[in-house]
Structure formats: C-alpha cells, structure tokens
Amino acid sequence: MHRAVLANEVMHWLAPRRGGVYLDGTVGGGGHAGVIAEAIGPEGRLLALDQDAEALVRARAVLGQWEKRCTLVQSSFADMAAAAAASGVEKVDGVLLDIGISSNQLDDPGRGFSFMRDGPLDMRMDRGKALTAADLLNTLPEGGLADLLRRYGEEPRARAIARRVVQERSQAPFVRTAQLADLVMRVYGGRRGRIHPATQTFQALRIAVNGELEALEKGLEAGLGLLAPGGRMVVISFHSLEDRIVKHFFAEHQGRWESLPEGGQKWVGLTPPVEVLTRRPVMASEEECQMNPRARSAKLRAAERKD
Ligand SMILES: C[S@@+](CC[C@H](N)C(=O)[O-])C[C@H]1O[C@@H](n2cnc3c(N)ncnc32)[C@H](O)[C@@H]1O
Incomplete structure (x- = not known):
C-alpha cells in the first residue's frame, strides 16, 4: 500500500x-489528493494527473466521495498546461508534485521497478510509451550506458557495470530484473551494508526510461505558468538530482541583487517571480520515517508566485 x-x-x-x-x-494512490479535495469543499476543483493508467484507477476509487469536485486525467505533469486547458482550467491556486514512483508501482513485480522482486525489465510509468529498461540495456553502446548510470544514478562503478552488461548481452539479452540485479551484485563482489548495490543502477534506468528530469523541468515551468498570483507550488522529491533542479528553479525565479561593473546593483531573476517559502528542504519527522521508511529521503520545497 x-x-x-x-x-x-x-x-x-x-x-x-x-x-x-x-x-x-x-495523484498516485490519491492520498494527498483526498486531503486536498476535502479541504477545498464542494465549490472547489481538483485537477489530478498521473501518467500511469493503473494509478488513476486506484485514485478514482479513493477519490470517489469527492468525485464531483475532482477531474482525473492521464497525462504527464510536463503537459499539465494542455491537460488544464482541455479541462477548462485557466489558473490554479496551487500545484503539488510528489515525484518519483509509488509503493504500488515498486511493489508490483510486473512493472519491473524493483531489484528485490523478479519481473520483466520494464520500468515504464506510462505503459503506452515504447521504450523499456530492457531496450536501453540491450541496445545502448557501452559508453552511453556508463554515462547514463553515472549521470542518473551517480553510480561509482558505472564503467564496470556497463562493460559487464555489454559482455553478457552478447550471450543472451537482458529481460528480467533479477538478471540485472545479479550482474551488479557480481560487479560489487557481494552485498555490503544496508543498501543493495543495484539501487543506483535501477534508479538510473528508471529516470532514463521515463525522462524524469526533463519532465520535472517542464512541469516546474508549466506549474508556475498556471499559478495565479499568490498561488503556491509544493514539490516533494526523493533524490539529490531532483532536489537540485527544484532548488535552482525556485532560486532563479526568486532572483537576486547583482553588482554592476559601473557601481550599484541590479535585480536579476526569471519571471514570473516567486518567494521561496522553505529556506531549507522540509523533511519527514522521525516518527513518520519509522512508520514509512520511504519518507526518509523525501524533501519538500515550496514557493509562492508573486505576480
Ligand atoms: C510518489 S507517487 C505519488 C503519490 C501520491 N501523492 C499519493 O498521495 O498517493 C508518484 C506518482 O507520480 C506519477 N508520476 C511520476 N512522474 C510523473 C509525470 N511526469 N507525470 C505524471 N505522473 C507522474 C507516478 O506514476 C506515481 O503514481
């Protein structure tokens, strides 16, 4: 759950x-959406997106009691402007992005996100898309694969893993998550510590398959564009690559004073301007982390559109 x-x-x-x-x-499992739907009352409106059709089925059931005030749409948040326009929504008072994957996706071996459960090497959040993790592993050249693992997984053994993948796929293509988890384990010479050695490799492939960092950049732009002045954007991310993008995006729109060579200062910043509400990322309490270990890596940042 x-x-x-x-x-x-x-x-x-x-x-x-x-x-x-x-x-x-x-919208995922509809947890946050349910609380928002309750708070906005019958005159409020909630547009809820997810690119995963299965998530929408679950969310629809959870949001059933607030059905009239909710509109659910299968869409990437990168395309939220089009989804909003198609739903007759011009401006919003708030945007929430709780990015990454849900436990429902991770726990389903058939989706191929987990190195703990054997399944097809898929990893697509939107199963309508063509490219799977197996496609990347079986076709990328060694250098391209090493780059991907380094860039999206910050994987220190990227070159060795890529080399081994290329050697082994010439015998048989990669089709199962267990095949890849086992290969990474062999590159590392076994498991050390609490974290499985395949964690970063799986993260990297998932980010690449779903174009997650590009979607985040587009989603932040689109979200800020949709916000009415005074509206707020709240983003929860789960690893440093995402958090860095959110932090920089908000900082660039908050602006700063820059010294001029001729003396004096000028204000520089992207428009529309925002006020960053969270100077540091907000993290879960120890109590929440005990109940939900996934919360340990969550970082929340919030900003308010000024005009
Ligand atoms: C962490 S879960 C969200 C959980 C949700 N806030 C809740 O309370 O149940 C992340 C969800 O975002 C979806 N997702 C990830 N990237 C997306 C994107 N670019 N566009 C739309 N949905 C996306 C995933 O399919 C997943 O269902």
Missing part, C-alpha cells in the same frame, strides 16, 4: 482554501 509522505507538511505549505482550484500532478 502507498502512504502519502509529508501529508501534514503538504497541507501546511499548499494551504488549500475552500472554493480554490488545485492541480495534483502526481
């Missing part, structure tokens, strides 16, 4: 108001 992370913190920073219009770009 998927538990919504940082649920109280999301409500605090998003501060949904009765009658407001909100966009949840990652």
